[in-house]
Amino acid sequence: MALSAYKDNSAIVTGASSGIGREMALQLADQGAWLTLTARNTQALEQVAAECRKRGARAIVVTADVSDEAQCKKIIEAAVAEYGRIDTLINNAGFGQGGYFESLPNLETFRQVMDVNFMGTVYCAHHALPHLKKACGRIVSISSIMGLVGVPMYSSYSASKFAMTGFAEVIRMELMGSGVSVTSIHPNFVVSEFAGRLLKPDGTPLGDKGKRIYTSRTMTSSVCARLTLQAAAKRKRHVVMTPSGKLVVFMHGLVPGLVDKVMRKMFGKK
Numbered sequence: 001m002a003l004s005a006y007k008d009n010s011a012i013v014t015g016a017s018s019g020i021g022r023e024m025a026l027q028l029a030d031q032g033a034w035l036t037l038t039a040r041n042t043q044a045l046e047q048v049a050a051e052c053r054k055r056g057a058r059a060i061v062v063t064a065d066v067s068d069e070a071q072c073k074k075i076i077e078a079a080v081a082e083y084g085r086i087d088t089l090i091n092n093a094g095f096g097q098g099g100y101f102e103s104l105p106n107l108e109t110f111r112q113v114m115d116v117n118f119m120g121t122v123y124c125a126h127h128a129l130p131h132l133k134k135a136c137g138r139i140v141s142i143s144s145i146m147g148l149v150g151v152p153m154y155s156s157y158s159a160s161k162f163a164m165t166g167f168a169e170v171i172r173m174e175l176m177g178s179g180v181s182v183t184s185i186h187p188n189f190v191v192s193e194f195a196g197r198l199l200k201p202d203g204t205p206l207g208d209k210g211k212r213i214y215t216s217r218t219m220t221s222s223v224c225a226r227l228t229l230q231a232a233a234k235r236k237r238h239v240v241m242t243p244s245g246k247l248v249v250f251m252h253g254l255v256p257g258l259v260d261k262v263m264r265k266m267f268g269k270k
Ligand SMILES: NC(=O)c1ccc[n+]([C@@H]2O[C@H](COP(=O)([O-])OP(=O)(O)OC[C@H]3O[C@@H](n4cnc5c(N)ncnc54)[C@H](OP(=O)(O)O)[C@@H]3O)[C@@H](O)[C@H]2O)c1
Pocket: 014, 015, 016, 017, 018, 019, 020, 021, 038, 039, 040, 041, 042, 044, 064, 065, 066, 067, 092, 093, 094, 095, 116, 117, 142, 143, 144, 145, 186, 187, 188, 189, 190, 191, 192, 193, 194, 195, 197, 221
């Protein structure tokens, strides 16, 4: 399918300041989209926007924290004020915390993970929905393989991504016949700033140690962005991105107890 689905398409990308979101912004720019780029880091967003404009796209920057509903409303209003419509909402902003649930000293970061990954998606979808319906638009959510199969050490992250999956399942059904499609994306590991920003149980970043999960075979943000935009253009229901991810999901449906043991062995306390 040609990616011209995004020509003159008013697209909001949350978490556009780095990683997968930045790559989606650049690829959408190449296809002539009208971009609303949002995250908390204004300087990084301005650099992405400048690169998008160089590629011939229109781009505005809205600095916002998606865990705050009022700021999500502001993102939507800014997109409508600039372009008069919203065709695509990409809920991509997110982060994670590692560590056994019992090792968390308090639940502050747990709540933040839910607020950013899950509620950020809900707030943006809620405020964008009337506009998306007018445009027969697309809602795209960057969940994770951990939104389909739980992984030890990632209770808050898995919970937030399962919540995103459940939310997408329901609104997809509710929006049948409206013209609005809902696509859930379930990547495995992707090279980005994500692993370095993973928080430890005490809420401090893991830093470079986190990046040890990346190998030369890990999917790049650019490939993840391309597969995501292709799937959304085709209005696919969901995408499990890698063969290993597909295998884990299949096996989990077949022999969940065995998958629990394998996951525990791979990711759990040694
Ligand atoms: N990388 C992976 O292995 C992987 C695998 C599966 C799924 N994912 C998902 O992919 C999405 C993108 O992650 P990434 O890999 O590209 O990581 P990344 O490079 O760390 O990008 C995360 C983006 O989210 C933004 N963000 C974080 N907290 C925010 C908040 N409170 N409000 C607004 N924006 C916020 C960040 O920008 P600011 O800091 O400027 O706000 C940044 O632009 C996430 O939802 C992640 O869960 C990643």
